[in-house]
Amino acid sequence: MSEKKQKLTEISELGEFGLIKHITKDIKINHKNTIKGVGDDAAVIDYGDVCSVVTTDLLVEGIHFNLIYTPLKHLGYKAVVVNLSDVYAMNAIPKQITVSIALSKKFAIEHVEQIYEGIKLACDKYNVDLVGGDTTSSLTGLAISITAIGEAKKENIAYRSTANKNDVVCVTGDLGAAYMGLQLLEREKEIFKTNPGINPSLEGYDYILQRQLKPEARKDVIEILKELNIKPTSMIDISDGLSSEIFHICDKSDVGCKIFQDKIPVDQNTEKMAEEFNIDPLTAALNGGEDYELLFTIDIKDLEKIKDHAMIHPIGHVTGKEHGAVMITNGGQSVALQAQGWNQMKKE
Amino acid sequence: MSEKKQKLTEISELGEFGLIKHITKDIKINHKNTIKGVGDDAAVIDYGDVCSVVTTDLLVEGIHFNLIYTPLKHLGYKAVVVNLSDVYAMNAIPKQITVSIALSKKFAIEHVEQIYEGIKLACDKYNVDLVGGDTTSSLTGLAISITAIGEAKKENIAYRSTANKNDVVCVTGDLGAAYMGLQLLEREKEIFKTNPGINPSLEGYDYILQRQLKPEARKDVIEILKELNIKPTSMIDISDGLSSEIFHICDKSDVGCKIFQDKIPVDQNTEKMAEEFNIDPLTAALNGGEDYELLFTIDIKDLEKIKDHAMIHPIGHVTGKEHGAVMITNGGQSVALQAQGWNQMKKE
Numbered sequence: 001m002s003e004k005k006q007k008l009t010e011i012s013e014l015g016e017f018g019l020i021k022h023i024t025k026d027i028k029i030n031h032k033n034t035i036k037g038v039g040d041d042a043a044v045i046d047y048g049d050v051c052s053v054v055t056t057d058l059l060v061e062g063i064h065f066n067l068i069y070t071p072l073k074h075l076g077y078k079a080v081v082v083n084l085s086d087v088y089a090m091n092a093i094p095k096q097i098t099v100s101i102a103l104s105k106k107f108a109i110e111h112v113e114q115i116y117e118g119i120k121l122a123c124d125k126y127n128v129d130l131v132g133g134d135t136t137s138s139l140t141g142l143a144i145s146i147t148a149i150g151e152a153k154k155e156n157i158a159y160r161s162t163a164n165k166n167d168v169v170c171v172t173g174d175l176g177a178a179y180m181g182l183q184l185l186e187r188e189k190e191i192f193k194t195n196p197g198i199n200p201s202l203e204g205y206d207y208i209l210q211r212q213l214k215p216e217a218r219k220d221v222i223e224i225l226k227e228l229n230i231k232p233t234s235m236i237d238i239s240d241g242l243s244s245e246i247f248h249i250c251d252k253s254d255v256g257c258k259i260f261q262d263k264i265p266v267d268q269n270t271e272k273m274a275e276e277f278n279i280d281p282l283t284a285a286l287n288g289g290e291d292y293e294l295l296f297t298i299d300i301k302d303l304e305k306i307k308d309h310a311m312i313h314p315i316g317h318v319t320g321k322e323h324g325a326v327m328i329t330n331g332g333q334s335v336a337l338q339a340q341g342w343n344q345m346k347k348e
Numbered sequence: 349m350s351e352k353k354q355k356l357t358e359i360s361e362l363g364e365f366g367l368i369k370h371i372t373k374d375i376k377i378n379h380k381n382t383i384k385g386v387g388d389d390a391a392v393i394d395y396g397d398v399c400s401v402v403t404t405d406l407l408v409e410g411i412h413f414n415l416i417y418t419p420l421k422h423l424g425y426k427a428v429v430v431n432l433s434d435v436y437a438m439n440a441i442p443k444q445i446t447v448s449i450a451l452s453k454k455f456a457i458e459h460v461e462q463i464y465e466g467i468k469l470a471c472d473k474y475n476v477d478l479v480g481g482d483t484t485s486s487l488t489g490l491a492i493s494i495t496a497i498g499e500a501k502k503e504n505i506a507y508r509s510t511a512n513k514n515d516v517v518c519v520t521g522d523l524g525a526a527y528m529g530l531q532l533l534e535r536e537k538e539i540f541k542t543n544p545g546i547n548p549s550l551e552g553y554d555y556i557l558q559r560q561l562k563p564e565a566r567k568d569v570i571e572i573l574k575e576l577n578i579k580p581t582s583m584i585d586i587s588d589g590l591s592s593e594i595f596h597i598c599d600k601s602d603v604g605c606k607i608f609q610d611k612i613p614v615d616q617n618t619e620k621m622a623e624e625f626n627i628d629p630l631t632a633a634l635n636g637g638e639d640y641e642l643l644f645t646i647d648i649k650d651l652e653k654i655k656d657h658a659m660i661h662p663i664g665h666v667t668g669k670e671h672g673a674v675m676i677t678n679g680g681q682s683v684a685l686q687a688q689g690w691n692q693m694k695k696e
Contacts (some may be wrong), residue, residue, distance in 0.1 A: 008456035019457070020483050023464050027478050031443050034477045043479035045444060045497065047395035056480060056495055058448035062487040095379050096393060100406035100493055108356035109367070116371050129382045130375050131391035132404060135368050139410040143486070145448055145493035147404055149393065 039252065040160050041089040041237060042150070051157060053150045055086035061141035069185045069200075072111055074213045075144070076118025082239065083148035084126050085217040085292040089237035090159075091225070092152035096131045097123065100145040102138035115144070126219060156231060158296065163234035163253035167297035167318040172221045172311050174265040175242055176281055179288025180273040181205070181212025187277075207269040215292045221312065228305045232296035241287040243337045245295045246325050256323035259316030259337075261330050286327075286337070387600070388508050389437040389585060390498070399505060401498045403434035409489035417533045417548075420459055422561045423492070424466025430587065431496035432474050433565040433640040437585035438507075440500035441570070444479045445471065448493040450486035463492070474567060504579060506644065509600035511582035515645035515666040517605060520569045520659050522613040523590055524629055527636025528621040529553070529560025535625075555617040563640045569660065576653045580644035589635040591685045593643045594673050604671035607664030607685075609678050634675075634685070 011019055024038045035051065036044035042055035059065060059079050067075075080097060087094040099119055103112065112135075123130050128148070188200035202209060218237075225232065234253055236245045242264070250257050266281050274281035297318055298306070306312045316328075325337040359367055372386045383399065384392035390403035407413060407427050415423075428445060435442040447467055451460065460483075471478050476496070536548035550557060566585075573580065582601055584593045590612070598605050614629050622629035645666055646654070654660045664676075673685040 008458050011451065011453075011455065011457055011460065014457060016483055019460065022457070023460060023483070024478070027468070029477050029479075030475055031477050034444060034479055037477060037479040038481070043444065043446065045400070045479075047400065048397040050395055052393070052395065052400060052497075054444070054446060054480065054495070054497065056446045056448050056482055056493070058450055058482045058484055058491070058493050060450045060484060060486045060491070063450075063485045096382060096391065096402070098391065098402060098404045098495065100404050102406055102408045102411075102491060103359065105359075107359065109359055109362060109370070110356050112359070112367065112371060120375070127378055129377050129379050129385060130372070131377075131382055131385040131393075132402065133386070134404055134406045135364055135371070136406055136408060137411045138408045138491070140488045143406070143408070143450060143491050143493075145404070145406050145491075147402070147446065147495040149400075149402065 035154070036159065041086040042092070044090070044157055046154060050151050051154050053087055053090045053092045053152060053157070054147065055083055056145065056147040057083050057086070058143065058145045060143045066189070067142070068189055070213060072114035073118035073121070076115040077122045077214055079144045079146050080119055080122035080126070080128070081215055081217045082292065083146045084122070084128065084219075085237040085239070087148050087150035088217055088219060088222045089235050089294060090150065090152065090157050091222060091232060091235060092150035092157060093222070094126060094128050094148050094150040096129045096149040098132040098147045099130060100134035100136070102136050102143040104138045104140050104142065107142065126217065158232045158235035159252070160234055160236050160249050161252035163249050163255050163297040163318050164299075165255060165318050165320055166300055167233050168300055168303050168314050169257060169259060169295070169297050169316040169318060170306065170312050170314050171238070171242065171265065171293055171295050172218050172313070173291070173293040174267040174270065175238065175291050175293060176274070176284030176288045177208045177211035177267050177270045178215060178290035179284045180270050180277070181208035182290070183277055183279070184208060184273060185212065205269070205273065207267065208273055212290065215290065217292055218294045221294055224309060224312070230298055230302045230305055232298055235294060235296035238291045238293045238295050239289060241289045242295065243286045246337060249295065249297070250321070250325050254321055256319040256321050257316060257325045258319050258323065258328065260328045263313060263315040265313045383502070384507065389434040390440070392438070392505055394502060398499050399502050401435055401438045401440045401500060401505070402495065403431055404493065404495040405431050405434070406491065406493045408491050414537070415490070416537055418561060420462035421466035421469070424463040425470045425562055427492045427494050428467055428470035428474070428476070429563055429565045430640060431494045432470070432476065432567070433585040433587070435496050435498035436565055436567060436570045437583050437642060438498065438500065438505050439570060439573070439580060439583060440498035440505060442474060442476050442496050442498040444477045444497040446480040446495045447478060448482035448484070450484045450491040452486045452488050452490070455490065474565065506580045506583035507600070508582055508584050508597050511597050511601035511603050511645040511666050513603060513666050513668055514648055515581050516648055516651050516662050517607060517643070517645050517664040517666060518654065518660055518662050519586070519590065519613065519641055519643050520566050520661070521639070521641045522615040522618065523586065523639050523641060524622070524632030524636045525556045525559035525615050525618045526563060526638035527632045528618050528625070529556035529558075530638070531625055531627070532556060532621060533560065553617070553621065555615065556621055560638065563638065565640055566642045569642055572657060572660070578646055578650045578653055580646055583642060583644035586639045586641045586643050587637060589637045590643065591634045594685060597643070597645070598669070598673050602669055604667035604669050605664060605673045606667050606671065606676060608676045611661060611663040613661045
């Protein structure tokens with residue numbers, strides 16, 4: 001890199017989302033079958049009978065995972081699941097994946113086998129074909145790049161940009177557990193580092209650990225929505241935290257949003273762990289990330305249809321843009337949501 | 349990585365191709381629209397009117413490129429081109445790409461801009477839409493993962509596995525130049541390391557440097573074959589060296605192959621450089637890699653059609669499997685080709 005003594009700008013000044021926006025601001029789309037490019041959970045390509053949705057994620061050791069406490073099999077599984085989650089978030093069905101892996105010399109064949117065991121397990125569970133990829137060396141550490149390809153009819157695809165005023169805002173499952181699982185693993189890692197004699201105490205924390213180490217994608221919810229004949233008016237998956245995803249929907253749909261604190265689903269295991277850590281469980285739910293639940297909006301006429309489905313929670317409604325994205329607290333106050341999200345590139 | 353004291357096997361014992369074979373040996377394909385999975389230049393998915401071909405490559409700093417002599421813009425360009433080359437090698441037209449990048453703290457916004465300048469230049473030149481990707485941090489160095497998506501009618505797709513006995517073997521352009529370009533860059537790097545006062549002498553070596561740093565994919569050849577109404581009976585792109593690719597075609601098609609030394613196209617710039625380095629230019633052509641030319645077979649009835657096309661060279665013909673893959677030297681000897689290729693994972 002020959003620097004011409006130009007002034008350089010640190011990436012942290014923009015953060016991940018800012019950098020992506022900056023880089024992609026002048027991108028041209030030339031093919032009319034490219035229905036959706038950058039800016040949603042996945043790109044959409046029109047093939048006539050059916051549309052293909054394509055999404056990709058690059059996971060890097062030391063940034064997205066720590067091998068001190070991440071079993072390689074779980075890592076392979078999770079790497080697939082996070083991509084499938086993006087396909088489901090388009091209201092599409094994942095069908096194929098490609099997997100590229102870069103490995104440093106510290107990895108042996110047996111390690112690669114464990115990673116692929118997890119990858120194949122996820123492929124079996126979600127009925128996805130592993131169709132290609134790349135295997136290469138790296139100087140340090142492990143990187144996994146997965147591309148997932150799904151299918152949907154054009155009219156069924158759900159975007160971030162199509163929420164309407166008065167739509168009901170829903171989330172699936174519960175939030176914040178993956179974040180609390182990460183806190184627990186980090187704590188036990190530190191204890192182990194200073195006192196290698198003490199065994200990590202992870203018993204009784206199965207739920208939050210599983211949510212962090214071996215998350216699932218919401219295939220079931222996409223199937224239920226289809227059965228109920230509901231097409232979400234907008235949808236996104238929750239990978240960076242509820243707040244951040246609500247901001248994406250509001251930004252792309254040009255709307256505001258009002259959610260209610262007492263409607264945000266938090267599991268009792270998450271609450272218990274948060275108490276132990278003296279963290280507000282609400283913070284974990286809003287800004288924790290890695291939950292891989294779905295956030296979507298539905299027309300108010302469809303509200304009745306979801307009421308018997310315990311894993312789908314209405315948490316608020318879409319408002320006009322002028323109202324911004326707010327949460328009504330249990331005390332009745334209206335507070336602006338912070339789009340902090342999970343952003344390793346941004347300065348603290 | 350908790351090792352249970354099991355015996356571990358170094359990846360170098362299998363090498364890249366061996367590892368891929370090992371990992372993918374028990375992969376099941378469940379969707380009937382997955383026409384081709386692992387084992388060709390790209391996967392093939394049938395969407396009814398048209399097929400999609402999908403290929404992916406992961407490029408890692410210090411393994412695939414050295415930033416001491418690789419301009420970031422060229423790197424971005426090349427990262428796209430190597431993927432497009434795989435799409436053309438299926439006799440398909442690339443339409444979309446996704447780009448994922450992992451960056452360590454040594455990179456500034458301006459560096460990312462340079463990489464994307466090259467990426468966008470390649471997109472413009474090859475008429476490809478940039479439709480998505482991922483941008484993330486890394487602890488050390490740069491990694492670029494690109495997925496390219498192309499289109500072709502089902503009946504036009506060319507595989508590695510369908511060469512027939514007596515077909516004519518063709519290669520495009522010339523071979524070995526990218527390898528000689530790399531040798532030159534490595535030499536100048538070493539000189540510069542020991543004598544920082546001496547400026548690199550790269551003048552007059554434009555051709556081989558361009559072949560290494562800013563290669564092109566053979567879009568033109570795919571267009572010519574279409575105009576000439578020739579469907580290759582098999583095809584592969586030359587990324588690991590002619591020998592290695594011939595072995596892939598022979599292996600997948602269950603055939604042998606006879607090529608002639610005096611027919612292998614080598615540019616005079618490559619020959620000149622090889623002489624300076626005391627390397628046999630034939631070695632560069634057979635085992636050098638990174639040429640991104642096409643190797644394909646055609647029915648003998650089509651031979652007449654290509655004779656006016658200076659960049660398409662018939663170099664031999666397909667034989668029975670029992671004859672193996674051989675080269676007839678200028679002295680008339682028959683020598684077995686070595687499938688050495690370019691394999692960073694294999695022990696020397």
